[in-house]
Amino acid sequence: MSKHDTLRFRSTRPARALAEAVGLAGARTGSQASASDCRCEPTFDERTLYVDAADCSGDLRDSNECRRTVVETLADRDAESIVVRSNGLEYRYPARGVDVLAAAGRFVELLGARDERLAEAAAEDPLAVAAELDGRADETADIGVESGLCRASSGVESYEDVLTPLVGLPIAHYFVDRSVDDSARLRDIRTLETGTTARIYERDDAVALYELELVDLSLGVKTATLLDGYEAIADGDVDGDRAPSRAIESVSDGPVDPRLTNILEKHTSGYGVLEDLFADSRVTDVYATSPVSQNPIRVVVDGESMATNVRLTTGGSRALASRVRRTSGRPFSRATPTVDATAALENGADVRIAGITDPVTDGIAFAFRKQADETFTLPALVENGTMSASVAAFLSVAVERSAATLIAGTRGAGKTTLLGTLLYELTPETRTVVIEDTPELPVDRLQTVGRDVQALRTGLGDGPEITPVEALRTALRLGDGALVVGEIRGEEAQVLYEAMRVGANANAVLGTIHGDSGAAVYERVVSDLGIQPSSFSATDLVVTVQSYRTDAGRKRRLAAIEEIVGSGDDVRFEPLYELADERAVSTGRIERGESRLVERLTGPAESYADLRNMIESRTQQLTELAADGRTSPRETATVYAGRPLV
Template sequence: MAERARGVAAADVLDEVRRRAAEGDGRTGAEAIVAVVREHGAVLGREDLASLVRTVRAEVEGAGPLQPLLELPGVTDVLVNGPDAVWVDRGRGLERADVDLGDAAAVRALAVRLAAAGGQRLDDAAPVADARLPDGTRLHAVLPPVSPGGALLSLRVLRRTAFPLADLVADGTVATAVEPVLRALVARRANVLVSGATGTGKTTLLASLLSLVPHDERVVVIEEVGELAPDHPHVVRLTARRANVEGAGEVDLVALVRHALRMRPDRIVLGEARGAELREVLTALNTGHEGGWATLHANAAREVPARLEALGALAGMAPEAVAAQALGAVHAVVHLRRDDGRRRVAELGVVERAHDQRHPGTVGGVGLRVVPALLVSADGGVTTGPGWALLEERCGLRGWAG
């Protein structure tokens, strides 16, 4: 009887909370939900009431039946391929989750509701949405006919606290011998690119390193979607805004980088370089703005020059201009890999001009190459590469003891 009463109350309470929200009363806190329960005359025990509150809040302001997965410790991604095909990533690769979302119509309804919560339209006329939910979770949703098999959802969890660098060393993401070098790059105000494939932990590492920036410095972070959460008292955040349904109101990353330069930054950080904003960042780092950081998608450190060329082309830059700007702006590259589900810093390198375009370290004909300075094996062993002396000289690391 208690189970039945709780189920009836959940449906009734959920409908009532949604009705009130539609009428302008958007309260979804525990007290408001308890009040609705009492108005319906339901008698529930403490545990049943707490469970009901969690259920209703997850349906109204969270991800519904997916919310418990998003709240699991260590979860970075929740993927929905169908009503009974839900996957999670807890840092060990994808695992099947024991969640049944009902039927295809229920998955579609969930996708539409989540997109609306992120301020985006998702329907037959606009079957793809990329949004940020109120709690910061990133949502990507696709509807048929773009996804013939049914609605698809991809949710990326935003971690609101940065891991201390020591924690990344303890879990093997950062080798013990590499830690003092990373600390030195921050302390010596080096300009650094953090590269890696999707899901390798670039944002996690960058947040940890930005937490080491002296607290009397002003850090301006520019992102397409707010993800970086360094433990630092003076972080100013700028996030891009998409155009509305009428095509107006867009504020892109190029504009945000330009505005950031007028905000008296001590450090400029670009969450991810993925377009023409690279030109603005390289220009800034070449004109006295030290200690800048950015992340970049690349499958290997040696492919960073090709990525720089491709992104520079989006800004109308010739390869020669990219090479000239990057040589003056980028002091080091920190590359991450993912092996058997485990994320780790695999290489530190330096950018230098490649005089011979046939050099095996040159990719894309940019006139640049990334020379390995430190190479990290899967078991944490560290060896120096041909670029170590240059990294020592360029970043003032000689004799650095951490």
């Protein structure tokens, strides 16, 4: 990582260094002489008052002396935010507390020499002075109103109410609220592999709280070593693949604490606090809503939306935007205010990123989604209860026999997971072309188990990308075989269905589409995407998946398999499998010999009964694989290699 790239993730330095770097060395205001017991050093950076408390308490909630330094500084100049730096951490005070201290500064300035006792008291204890002014009707009371002190202090019972700060690590671009309401009830606690602790609290008046106790903030005196290591990378003294560990070694006097290396790696080559959030296997989505400094990060945990105790800084959102541009190669700016990309986290998890920025929103916002686990196979889905072995066996035979299949579901239902799983059911000799705008399907893993898979990436940006329509036409020229479309959602549907209708692709056609039933898919394809009903009838199957809530959390399941019968305007959906209680079961249509698809999938020398026997044989095979735990791609591919085709 270059120094330039690293600096995108840097926070401001301690106040004295910051002043020297931006020419504010002489900008210090306020009177330390009148607060001789306080050694805080205040400086301004635009509308933010930074307080260097390296040699002092810096606690504006409990220290009258430090509070006096800040109020006297604010007597000369207003601030919109206050950040205290102490022991390597940053403490950002809430807006209500800033209002009280700023109003106290104005009161001290307006009062002047009229009442020195009250002016000194207001600098150290503005709440007590506001209480003293209550009920008075004189010039001093008028100044209390004019300065805003009476208004800002109204209803505030203690400094704890308004001066309990958020805490952050300067290099991390976030602030954490360490306070939890007394009425909150602890539901769950777990320690993540990053060393951070995650707690979930139930709250009566709000959504559940997902509270992080970040390992970053627990280093004590070792925080200085971490920051020195960061400086070593930022200044170019250390670089290369092992830069974090070598940077910590270069600034350490004794043995290296591995926590420091891991944290430094997270905030230089990694994705910061996202590494902690996605270290929890239950977290599927993370949202940073603009303006990010005013909204807590939100997460989806086992399907339940929760607020966290973490807020990104504005600089943090810019740093993330920079990293997304650099790792994806895609533009993201006012000229191109949306981005769709993927990222690989330090723990190996893949995350899909959707970002928006000005002018379509106020600032920068992101949605991060953990991508489908590419290790899923049909035996694995049988093992985890997503579907029964008999359902899996039918899908295996249908895909192998080139059934044109659409996988439907709502957002987060598991469409891409199932699509990636079914690609393992194509025979090793089948040439497969996969079309996606954002890579999510397990192309690399399929290739490692002997599948002939060619990925084709599409896009609608300003770079050298091809449109979905162009990609589809190209795919039809890349070899006769299976065609896979990551998501059918636009004009590419016309080309796809035309190819299916005229028989340009005689092998399997697979894709995902938004919808919660066959009828919903028909409405989407025909009414929204403009496909003729006669073309839609080239579809063989609609497989619907669902996400649903259980006592153990959010789960996924196959809900229905419907075959398409009829042609032209007379298109009907006949259920082959549908939900009964919590699992999809056979409707008996196949067993009674009524499935037109099963009849159509039989070979020249086969009967309907032969195909039924094949489904039954695969049911037994998948049951055994799931029971034995042989569910990895390589294990299943080995077993599949010995399958008879008839």
